[in-house]
Amino acid sequence: MRYFLSLFVSSVVALSASAAPPNMVFILADDLGYGDLGCYGQKKIQTPNLDKLAADGMRFTQVYAGSTVCAPSRCTLMTGLHTGHCRIRGNATVPLASDDVTVARVLQKGGYVTGCIGKWGLGEANTTGIPTKQGFDYYFGFLNQVHAHNYYPDYLWRGEVKVPLKNVQEKGIASKRVEYAPDLLREEAIAFIEKNKEKTFFLYYTPTLPHVNNEKTRADGNGNEVPDDKPYTNEKWPQPEKDKAAMITRLDADVGKLLSNLTELGLDKNTLIIFTSDNGPHKEGGNTVEFLQSSGPLRGLKRDLTEGGIRVPAIVRWPGVVKAGTTSDQVWAFWDVFPTLCEVAGAKAPNNLDGISFLPTLTGQGKQQTHDFLYWEFHEGGTKQAVRHDDWKAIRLSPSAPLELYDLATDIGEKKNVAKDHPEVIAKIEEYLKSARTKSKDWPIQEPKKKK
Secondary structure (H helix, E strand, C coil), X not given: CHHHHHHHHHHHHHHHHCCCCCEEEEEEECCCCCCCCHHHCCCCCCXXXXXXXXXXXXXXXXXXXXXXXXXXXXXXXXXCCCCCXXXXXXXXXXXXXXXXXXXXXXXXXXXXXXXXXXXXXXXXXXXXXXXXXXXXXXXXXXXXXXXXXXXXXXXXEECXXXXXXXXXXXXXXXXXXXXXXXXXXXXXXXXXHHHCCCCCEEEEEECCCCCCCHHHXXXXXXXXXXXXXXXXXXXXXXXXXXXXXXXXXXXHHHXXXXXXXXXXXXXXXXXXXXXXXXXXXXXXCCCCHHXXXXXXXXXXXXXXXXXXXXXXXXXXXXXXXXXXXXXXXXXXXXXXXXXXXXXXXXXXXXXXXXXXXXXXXXXXXXXXXXXXXXXXXXXXXXXXXXXXXXXXXXXXXXXCCCCEEEECCCXXXXXXXXXXXXXXXXXXXXXXXXXXXXXCCCCCCCCCCCCC
């Protein structure tokens, strides 16, 4: 009864802001760290548009990606299931299946026009996992995440059709650079909005910035592929750091253009915008995380289950509903997005989701339910697991290793392992771990390989 009362109150708030459910735009950056934006303490990189988005909306300080690499993180986002339950738990070419239920499919059935622009990573061509078979009316971008390393690719996908570009590629590196993929993705996103301005739409915009071109890193040591390093050209920084900063500022400008387009079309006041990142920052392009302080006060980076690998920036703007200029320490994770968007849209979410709607936090109405536990598993180089329970964070670095325990309330940088001081917390988390996951043939629990 309490749930339905909360749903009713939240729905009244949403409908009072507009005569119909709002448009929804979910923007997912690629490898953007918790400390990479000015509104999260960044001092060197210019991000005026995202800083303004935060000033106009709600900035979250305790939001978690679905995983510490892109494919499983995106899978949790689309399916509302954490990595102990979702189909794709690592970076591999395992596609979503025809019986997987995505948030896009539910919104599509609820009357939304749905579009995905950018990096997908949940199904190759000619599989059940492609976006247009998973609830999206329109798709343009990279299906394959390795293909998405390339900022000057020789083709992209529009639906199930390969669209040739003017660039020339040789083993993942462009020998002829004409069309910069993020520019094409931004323009497609804007075109989708303009085409559907008279309808109610859900846009999942997933630019590849600031992910690196790993193939270019192996070739010349600098994988931060960008047309120029403005506005950092004259900085006395290592070139990879100038280029990474330029990629983030370029991402910020692209978001700014999309927001301006919404305003010009008179859609900004009836559009819910969520901006976040798929995991923590990289050090794969000739960069160091320390130079730009991309992890902020957190420890670790992409491929770690420490906070730096999974805690991400998150900003929500919804004029008239979300109070401007607010900061929230409400804890939520990517699998909470599915039920939240469904509640906003007035659509029924599946009953088996791991997620909990955070709409009460956005509206300030109703009682916000919270998770007892959040769970992650990661399988590169052996299985690692992490759990958040209240302010406690537990990490297991291999199946046979003891749990490490950190008190995030006093140790956000996870510097002091206090497992020996809190056996009762360890016991509770160990009990939870017994039922935290379902078996997966693609991602079994495994010990790290021994070095020869």
